[in-house]
Amino acid sequence: MSKTCKNCGNTFEDHMNICPRCGMQYVEDTTPQYTAAPYNNANQAQNQYAQYNNQQQGYPQQNYGQPYQQPAYRPYSAANEEMTVGNWLATIILTSLGIIGLILLFVWGFSDNVPKAKKNYCRAMLIMQAIALGLIILFMIIMGAAGASLLETIGGSSRF
Numbered sequence: 001m002s003k004t005c006k007n008c009g010n011t012f013e014d015h016m017n018i019c020p021r022c023g024m025q026y027v028e029d030t031t032p033q034y035t036a037a038p039y040n041n042a043n044q045a046q047n048q049y050a051q052y053n054n055q056q057q058g059y060p061q062q063n064y065g066q067p068y069q070q071p072a073y074r075p076y077s078a079a080n081e082e083m084t085v086g087n088w089l090a091t092i093i094l095t096s097l098g099i100i101g102l103i104l105l106f107v108w109g110f111s112d113n114v115p116k117a118k119k120n121y122c123r124a125m126l127i128m129q130a131i132a133l134g135l136i137i138l139f140m141i142i143m144g145a146a147g148a149s150l151l152e153t154i155g156g157s158s159r160f
Contacts, residue, residue: 091122
């Protein structure tokens with residue numbers, strides 16, 4: 001009876017355990033076994049051995065002969081971070097501190113490393129403050145014109 005190599009299909013004698021054509025070890029059972037294959041040079045054998053050891057130890061398989069590619073790391077960004085109740089309270093209190101609050105509104109409203117909700121809140125507050133400032137200036141102009149008209153009326157009617 002002769003044996004047939006599962007790798008190359010060559011038949012060889014019963015007393016032989018290695019195929020003379022491809023060097024594959026003959027195994028009776030169906031469980032996968034690590035078998036040595038003939039190598040052209042020592043580097044190829046070392047790479048195959050290292051790859052086998054890495055697979056046995058649970059390490060990811062390496063692509064030998066390929067240039068090393070460093071994994072892509074993303075810088076930290078707080079843009080998708082959630083705002084807690086404490087963060088909201090601190091933001092509201094700090095932005096109500098007059099000129100300091102106005103500066104914080106500009107910093108937080110136009111900074112990259114701020115949660116999106118806080119950035120949108122600060123921009124909305126800046127728009128509201130601009131509208132309020134415009135209304136105050138308009139009110140002051142109207143009151144100034146009314147006051148000047150009243151003074152002219154009072155001053156014109158009481159002549160000596």
